[in-house]
Amino acid sequence: AQTVTQSQPEMSVQEAETVTLSCTYDTSESDYYLFWYKQPPSRQMILVIRQEAYKQQNATENRFSVNFQKAAKSFSLKISDSQLGDAAMYFCAYKAQGGSEKLVFGKGTKLTVNP
Amino acid sequence: DAGVIQSPRHEVTEMGQEVTLRCKPISGHNSLFWYRQTMMRGLELLIYFNNNVPIDDSGMPEDRFSAKMPNASFSTLKIQPSEPRDSAVYFCASRHRRLSNTGELFFGEGSRLTVL
Numbered sequence: 001a002q003t004v005t006q007s008q009p010e011m012s013v014q015e016a017e018t019v020t021l022s023c024t025y026d027t028s029e030s031d032y033y034l035f036w037y038k039q040p041p042s043r044q045m046i047l048v049i050r051q052e053a054y055k056q057q058n059a060t061e062n063r064f065s066v067n068f069q070k071a072a073k074s075f076s077l078k079i080s081d082s083q084l085g086d087a088a089m090y091f092c093a094y095k096a097q098g099g100s101e102k103l104v105f106g107k108g109t110k111l112t113v114n115p
Numbered sequence: 116d117a118g119v120i121q122s123p124r125h126e127v128t129e130m131g132q133e134v135t136l137r138c139k140p141i142s143g144h145n146s147l148f149w150y151r152q153t154m155m156r157g158l159e160l161l162i163y164f165n166n167n168v169p170i171d172d173s174g175m176p177e178d179r180f181s182a183k184m185p186n187a188s189f190s191t192l193k194i195q196p197s198e199p200r201d202s203a204v205y206f207c208a209s210r211h212r213r214l215s216n217t218g219e220l221f222f223g224e225g226s227r228l229t230v231l
Binding site for chain 2: 033035037042043044045046047050052091095100101102103105106107108
């Protein structure tokens with residue numbers, strides 16, 4: 001079974017600084033998708049960024065970028081120029097391509113942004 | 116465009132009572148998912164529907180839980196009888212068919228259930 005592990009229950013960063021959140025996963029599949037979702041205090045989960053496993057280029061969305069290391073099964077999220085609004089729970093998630101449509105989530109990392 | 120709408124946002128009930136959570140997916144989305152979030156277990160998929168048909172309910176904890184999707188714009192998750200260990204935030208999410216390969220989900224704000 002696929003598993004997703006986020007080893008950092010909590011992280012903090014100073015406003016305008018950069019922070020990296022870690023995620024590792026376990027799968028025997030070769031094709032899959034990886035995601036980072038943000039859950040602010042309002043509770044609604046919002047997609048931050050997505051990476052297709054077949055793409056070697058790391059995904060980027062404005063201040064958010066990933067470091068995808070397929071061989072190491074690692075998928076970290078880098079937030080540059082951190083803003084107060086970035087404070088939230090961040091969840092890493094995995095989905096196999098084809099077959100089950102199930103998203104498997106990690107336990108999450110709580111990010112605090114200090115002014 | 117309205118997002119996924121869930122009700123109630125908060126529910127407090129006593130053990131043994133029936134609980135019904137409701138979800139309206141985004142119009143045009145053909146897949147609907149129910150997730151449960153707890154501190155101990157994180158986010159767990161309970162069940163999902165494609166075109167109103169339940170596809171995978173292997174995550175439903177036990178027979179006390181049931182889910183229905185009578186039409187494309189409405190789904191319910193029912194717990195009967197409820198127990199304190201059912202206390203959690205229950206999320207509904209939907210997805211358009213053109214995103215079925217990518218897996219991107221659109222979540223509601225969740226229903227926080229407390230069973231006393």
